[in-house]
Amino acid sequence: MKIERARPTRFVVEFHVYELASLIAAARWAIEAGADDLPVEAVEDLQRIVASYDDELTKLGTESRSSE
Numbered sequence: 001m002k003i004e005r006a007r008p009t010r011f012v013v014e015f016h017v018y019e020l021a022s023l024i025a026a027a028r029w030a031i032e033a034g035a036d037d038l039p040v041e042a043v044e045d046l047q048r049i050v051a052s053y054d055d056e057l058t059k060l061g062t063e064s065r066s067s068e
Contacts, residue, residue, distance in 0.1 A: 024053055 002014040015023075027046045035043045 024050060 001016070001019055004012045006012045027050050030038065031043060031046050031050065038046075
């Protein structure tokens with residue numbers, strides 16, 4: 001993993017696929033199994049992050065198929 005600060009409130013992060021997959025899996029687990037133990041705001045943040053990840057992953061799949 002590599003992390004660089006692009007701006008004071010923005011980072012650029014380079015992951016291996018398994019690293020990102022592990023983080024997303026943990027977020028999904030926290031949303032589903034740990035939601036009762038987390039503040040509502042944290043669950044909502046995680047839901048937005050996972051939804052954004054899913055959207056971007058869909059775009060990547062669409063872009064790779066359209067370039068073939």
